[in-house]
Amino acid sequence: MRRFFSILLALIFIGLQTNAKAKDAVLKIPSIKDRIESFGERSRKTIKPAFQANEVSYPPSKMTWIALKKEKVLLLFAPNKKGKFVQVLNYPILGTSGITGPKLKEGDKQIPEGFYRISGMRPKVIAHVGLDINYPNAEDKMHAKKERRKTLGGDIMIHGSYWSTGCLAMGNEAIEELFTLAHDTKYGNISVLFAPCDLTTKTCNIDFKKQPKWLPDLYQRLKKEMAHYPINESPGSKPKNVWERVSVIKSNQYQ
Numbered sequence: 001m002r003r004f005f006s007i008l009l010a011l012i013f014i015g016l017q018t019n020a021k022a023k024d025a026v027l028k029i030p031s032i033k034d035r036i037e038s039f040g041e042r043s044r045k046t047i048k049p050a051f052q053a054n055e056v057s058y059p060p061s062k063m064t065w066i067a068l069k070k071e072k073v074l075l076l077f078a079p080n081k082k083g084k085f086v087q088v089l090n091y092p093i094l095g096t097s098g099i100t101g102p103k104l105k106e107g108d109k110q111i112p113e114g115f116y117r118i119s120g121m122r123p124k125v126i127a128h129v130g131l132d133i134n135y136p137n138a139e140d141k142m143h144a145k146k147e148r149r150k151t152l153g154g155d156i157m158i159h160g161s162y163w164s165t166g167c168l169a170m171g172n173e174a175i176e177e178l179f180t181l182a183h184d185t186k187y188g189n190i191s192v193l194f195a196p197c198d199l200t201t202k203t204c205n206i207d208f209k210k211q212p213k214w215l216p217d218l219y220q221r222l223k224k225e226m227a228h229y230p231i232n233e234s235p236g237s238k239p240k241n242v243w244e245r246v247s248v249i250k251s252n253q254y255q
Contacts (some may be wrong), residue, residue, distance in 0.1 A: 116133050127159040
């Protein structure tokens, strides 16, 4: 009998260890390395041809990403072998929130407008994976201080899935490619412009009387900077060598 209980206790102990290991495996948070090992090569096979077609080395030395809120498109630019910025990739934005105008406070669900950078990589978020945007930046903080606004909000990302509360939702397939590209390029080398629309060709429908006094100047500076890039956001006007990634929303993709 004593031998029986010893065996039983041993089996219970082994069972508890197995359950603990199983729980640890379930609760393990994937690292950036884990994510790149998971989908990095698959993503590179998709995006590298776009760089080759535009005579841009991969990974590029630096990049500029331009998000057009009205057009719901994210345009990616990189310098070619001659040092000239060319549009390499074009991603539809599946989910946005808010209206034309900058983000001013926490909870307004606005997507920021201005000059930003990718400030980090998130290997695990509710919307699959994400790239941090450095909102509020120094300019946002300066305006807020002058206007006595204290709760500016934050946690702005470019992420997966298709819903947004101030972020850019790109879909899971697209964000895996963007995540891989940010990793390979080293995200600190990527600047991001958030514009209300293509300011180089359009005038945004906005009542400046209801906006901060500094907004027209910001739009002028955005327009001036965007003029340095060959923007083609319309499918009918894209050059043939611009690689468009269209994410298809599948019913089970975001479960």
